[in-house]
Amino acid sequence: KAGVTQTPRYLIKTRGQQVTLSCSPISGHRSVSWYQQTPGQGLQFLFEYFSETQRNKGNFPGRFSGRQFSNSRSEMNVSTLELGDSALYLCASSPRARGNIGELFFGEGSRLTVL
Amino acid sequence: QKEVEQDPGPLSVPEGAIVSLNCTYSNSAFQYFMWYRQYSRKGPELLMYTYSSGNKEDGRFTAQVDKSSKYISLFIRDSQPSDSATYLCAMTAFSGGYNKLIFGAGTRLAVHP
Numbered sequence: 001k002a003g004v005t006q007t008p009r010y011l012i013k014t015r016g017q018q019v020t021l022s023c024s025p026i027s028g029h030r031s032v033s034w035y036q037q038t039p040g041q042g043l044q045f046l047f048e049y050f051s052e053t054q055r056n057k058g059n060f061p062g063r064f065s066g067r068q069f070s071n072s073r074s075e076m077n078v079s080t081l082e083l084g085d086s087a088l089y090l091c092a093s094s095p096r097a098r099g100n101i102g103e104l105f106f107g108e109g110s111r112l113t114v115l
Numbered sequence: 116q117k118e119v120e121q122d123p124g125p126l127s128v129p130e131g132a133i134v135s136l137n138c139t140y141s142n143s144a145f146q147y148f149m150w151y152r153q154y155s156r157k158g159p160e161l162l163m164y165t166y167s168s169g170n171k172e173d174g175r176f177t178a179q180v181d182k183s184s185k186y187i188s189l190f191i192r193d194s195q196p197s198d199s200a201t202y203l204c205a206m207t208a209f210s211g212g213y214n215k216l217i218f219g220a221g222t223r224l225a226v227h228p
Contacts, residue, residue, distance in 0.1 A: 004158070043159075043203065043218040056213045090158050102149045102207045102216050106158030 002027065004107035006091050012113045018079040021110045025072050025093030032074040033104065034066060037088040046089075049074055078112075086114045118142050121204055121219030130228050134191040138204035138219045141185065145206040145217075148180050150189045153201045153221065162202075163189065194226045 005024040013019050025032050033056075034046040045058035049068035066076040072093075078085055088111050092104035121138045128134055136150075147166055151159035163178035165171045171178045179188040187206070191198055204219040 042220045045216065092158075102147045102205055103161060103164055104159075104216075106151075106160065108156075108158045 004091055004093050004105055006089075006107035006110050008110055009108065010111045010113075012115060013081050014115050015081055015083060017081050018077060019081060019112060020075055020077045021089055021091075021112075023074045023076075023091030023093075023107060025074070025091075026095075026105055029093035029095050029105070030072050031094040031096060032068055032072060033092045033094070034074070034076050035090045035092065036060075037090055037109070038086075043090070046076065081114045083114050086112060088112075116141060119204065119206060119217050119219045122222055123220050125223040125225055127225045127227065128194055130194060130196060130226055132194050132226070134194050134198070134224060134226075136189040136191075136202050136204075136222050136224070138187050138206075139185055140187075140206060140217075142208055143182075143185065144208035144210060145185075146209070147207045148178070148187050149205040150176075150178055151203040151205060151218075153203060155200075159203055194224075196226050196228055199225050 004026055007022045031050045033048040036044045036046055046060055047054055047066050048056040052068045063079045068074045088109040090106050090109045092106045094104050096103055119138055119140045150163040152162050153159040165178050165180050168180045168182045175192045177190040201221040201223050203221040207214050207216045
């Protein structure tokens with residue numbers, strides 16, 4: 001069974017630009033969550049989607065948004081990039097209807113560098 | 116004060132040692148407790164998942180939860196260089212109508228031959 005796939009794996013952007021990251025969950029998993037990981041803050045929850053609906057959102061500004069498609073694939077978008085947005089963005093899928101119970105399967109992440 | 120406290124290390128041990136990794140937490144509502152392992156430049160992978168107080172064993176790994184002390188541990192027996200990674204504890208609580216999942220900062224472990 002294929003794991004969680006994230007694209008692109010690495011990208012470099014400049015301040016003010018926007019970026020879209022993509023995530024394909026494990027087949028059959030309908031819950032998808034996004035996390036930001038930085039050395040200083042660790043893993044921070046961005047949002048969770050289930051059946052195309054955002055069920056849960058972390059404490060991030062409105063520049064961070066996401067969506068989920070009918071095939072459970074998800075995208076997240078960051079607009080007006082800031083230097084502090086440089087991070088590893090991780091997508092995780094869950095076989096449970098309530099994904100944030102904690103049984104998460106992570107992708108390898110998209111490493112974003114903002115210059 | 117953070118809801119979940121985890122010593123970031125690094126922790127360096129010789130091959131074959133018993134490793135003890137720990138997290139403390141302040142929110143008594145946490146119900147599910149997990150340990151994830153993250154290799155460099157990879158995403159975290161779930162190692163252990165427990166619900167109640169007590170011990171759970173899986174091969175060389177033992178997860179221990181003490182809800183009365185708000186303390187969880189992961190023990191690694193006969194540690195191997197391949198165990199060198201960052202170990203993150205995580206726990207969930209039902210709060211404000213949804214499940215809140217909180218990760219610890221992660222402990223970097225290095226097992227040297």
